[in-house]
Amino acid sequence: MTNRQNRIRTALTAELSPDLLEVEDDSHRHAGHAGASPAGETHYSIKVWSKSFEGMNRVKIHRKINEILQPEFDSGLHALSIKIIRPE
Known part of the structure; x- marks a missing residue:
């Protein structure tokens, strides 16, 4: 697991107390693309669900996640794919 992945x-x-959280470093799939760094740790995907999302639409959830991760964007995170997965 990478340092950024851990962060x-x-x-x-800490912010969401998620019921589901998967974080994957996809940087290797974007080598040579805009925003990619040879050192990696630039492109991530997450699957997430938290009870705190109840009553929020997808746009608000995405905004909340992006706000929480703003320090990572400020320090080199280039792209984040977010899948919101509500448990059945």
């Missing part, structure tokens, strides 16, 4: 997991866990 993303820690930040989202």
Whole structure:
């Protein structure tokens, strides 16, 4: 697990107490693309659900996650794919 991956997991866990959280470093899939760094840790995908999302639409949830992770964007996170997965 990468350092940024750990920080993303820690930040989202602290703020959201998620019921589901998967964080994947996808940087290797974007080598040579805009925003990619040879060192990696630039492109991530998450799958997440938290009871705190109840009553929020997808746009508000995405905004909340992006606000929580703003320090990561400020320090080199280029892209974040977010899948909101509501448990059945």
